[in-house]
Amino acid sequence: MAIDLSALPTAIAKTVKDLEKKYEFETLNLKGGNGYALVGRNRLLNRKVVVKFYYWGGGAHAEPKNLSSLASPHVLRVEDAASIDQDYAYFVTPFCERGDLDDLLEHEKIGIVQAVDYLQQIASGVSFIHGAGYIHRDLKPSNIFCDANSKLVIGDFGSVVKIGDQGYTETNSTHSIIYRTPEEIFTSRAYTQGDVYQLGIILYQLLGGRLSYDLLDWLSSKQRAECDLLDHPDNELYADGVVKNLIQKGRVVDLNSLPAWCPRSLVSIIRTCTKIDRANRFESVSALKAKLSNVRGSLPDWRLEPGPVLYRNKNKLRLIKVGSLYHVEKMAKNSESWRRVHSVQPAPITDIVALAERL
Numbered sequence: 001m002a003i004d005l006s007a008l009p010t011a012i013a014k015t016v017k018d019l020e021k022k023y024e025f026e027t028l029n030l031k032g033g034n035g036y037a038l039v040g041r042n043r044l045l046n047r048k049v050v051v052k053f054y055y056w057g058g059g060a061h062a063e064p065k066n067l068s069s070l071a072s073p074h075v076l077r078v079e080d081a082a083s084i085d086q087d088y089a090y091f092v093t094p095f096c097e098r099g100d101l102d103d104l105l106e107h108e109k110i111g112i113v114q115a116v117d118y119l120q121q122i123a124s125g126v127s128f129i130h131g132a133g134y135i136h137r138d139l140k141p142s143n144i145f146c147d148a149n150s151k152l153v154i155g156d157f158g159s160v161v162k163i164g165d166q167g168y169t170e171t172n173s174t175h176s177i178i179y180r181t182p183e184e185i186f187t188s189r190a191y192t193q194g195d196v197y198q199l200g201i202i203l204y205q206l207l208g209g210r211l212s213y214d215l216l217d218w219l220s221s222k223q224r225a226e227c228d229l230l231d232h233p234d235n236e237l238y239a240d241g242v243v244k245n246l247i248q249k250g251r252v253v254d255l256n257s258l259p260a261w262c263p264r265s266l267v268s269i270i271r272t273c274t275k276i277d278r279a280n281r282f283e284s285v286s287a288l289k290a291k292l293s294n295v296r297g298s299l300p301d302w303r304l305e306p307g308p309v310l311y312r313n314k315n316k317l318r319l320i321k322v323g324s325l326y327h328v329e330k331m332a333k334n335s336e337s338w339r340r341v342h343s344v345q346p347a348p349i350t351d352i353v354a355l356a357e358r359l
């Protein structure tokens, strides 16, 4: 079935027509804020692929041909890449049937240790990208995919830039506003520590932190009323301005929205990653990875089934809500029944988490 290319810039539509010799396109996804993604099938190999068209500004972003050389277990393989003209380029990657990290966040209940393991995988991919001399700049759940082996891989390179000689790269292009780093807003410069910042936001989301993708949710009721009076695109620019302001004040991440069982050590890692001043963040992704490895062994193993359950060597404990308070139940390793732990009085969630961890 032919797809409607009328919404695409002419140069891209023409390239799609050329690429149709090789790929049979099924879907055009216009959702992306930073390009156009087409899902298709390689006619010869009968494999599903994604062709992502992105703005590369004749060198403002990474050279398409260089992307194909990025090969790491946590970076999605680039099968092909080319520039179209001075503005646009494209790259082709396998289609990931298991979806992106947003799907995972929506459908999977992610426990504490699992969250750290997921972040370690993403960070490994980022570390590799930095080692190859690039900054990713657009790390967010819709750009991270679950591959056929259930491993997380970074799979969108539409905002990647080469690390400049001074350690930063001047950029003009915009990408997802909520994940944009304070330094890119303040100075239009991208640094590797910007990727550390975005990894911090992803860890926050993996652990259950609240982050709305709807810009209007970030507006106060007064701002919402002001915004409602504006026409398009002024209303979007207004909302963008509000969010930029929150980013500059370091208020994108609300650590209070993390669940009570989120360990302090991880809250502290998120705080360090997302510092407004990049000099106060982890110096590198390797330093972040080392810190995560250090704390992993001593993390309380809270999982969501769907309520919080603490796994321990000899037993597991679950928290049961009764009215506004919680009590603790225990299940011995080889048992199948839960028993109330009467030594622990019902308590609010933060207290009961601490009490359960001490049992």
Ligand SMILES: Nc1ncnc2c1ncn2[C@@H]1O[C@H](COP(=O)(O)OP(=O)(O)OP(=O)(O)O)[C@@H](O)[C@H]1O
Pocket: 029, 030, 031, 032, 033, 034, 035, 036, 037, 050, 052, 093, 094, 095, 096, 097, 099, 100, 138, 142, 143, 145, 155, 156, 158, 175, 176
């Ligand atoms: N290789 C892939 N496998 C599976 N789904 C993909 C793949 N590449 C992109 N997608 C999905 O297609 C959708 C659109 O991707 P696209 O990159 O255009 O938008 P985005 O990630 O939301 O924004 P941005 O343009 O800022 O990256 C996303 O939901 C993404 O998860």
Ligand SMILES: [Mg+2]
Pocket: 032, 142, 143, 156
């Ligand atoms: Mg994307």
